[in-house]
Amino acid sequence: MTSAHPLNKAKLVHGILAALSVGLILWVVRQEVNLLLMLGVFNLVWIVQWYKTMPDATVKDPVKYVTFNNGHIQFGSTSITLHKVTRVALETTREHCYFSLPYNPTTPGNPPGFVFPASKAVEFKRYLQTELGDIHFIH
Known part of the structure; x- marks a missing residue:
């Protein structure tokens, strides 16, 4: 029923x-x-x-994370024309290094960047100098 x-x-x-x-x-x-x-x-x-x-925001190997293809610097979901990149910010603490492109914001007030282990800072800076040539580093 x-x-x-x-x-x-x-x-x-x-x-x-x-x-x-x-x-x-x-x-x-x-x-x-x-x-x-x-x-x-x-x-x-x-x-x-x-x-x-929340995903871990620390990049393990910045040299593998940042690539240079067809005149662009690419990392994560960011792609910026190389000729627009004139300054790179690298701030190192005991444990971390903070990388950003403060003069190339993808959204207002939010420059692209990431955090990686401080032990990789020297290698990454050398890599950026090789790929970007005469670049100004902000410390």
Whole structure:
């Protein structure tokens, strides 16, 4: 025997979620838990999960990552005509080196660049000098 009103799974799920939400609110009020504390804990967990899903932005080998083809410098999704590249920024710390093309932004206020291990900085600078010729380095 079939019912005249078949059970809609989406409505059932929404009803269950509503009941759980009401139950949670009643529990919070009864337990006198600070809602801001709960939101803070939730946000902390969410931020940690979000951070774990972010790709590692450190390039392992910058010489392989940056290529020069058909008059363009290419890395990642960036491709810039070589004659437009006049300055290269390289900033080295103990662990990392930051490479960017500050005078060639692909979007306003966002120059293309990447981070790589500081141990590769000398080799990468030599590679850039070989490929770009007389280039000005900003340190």
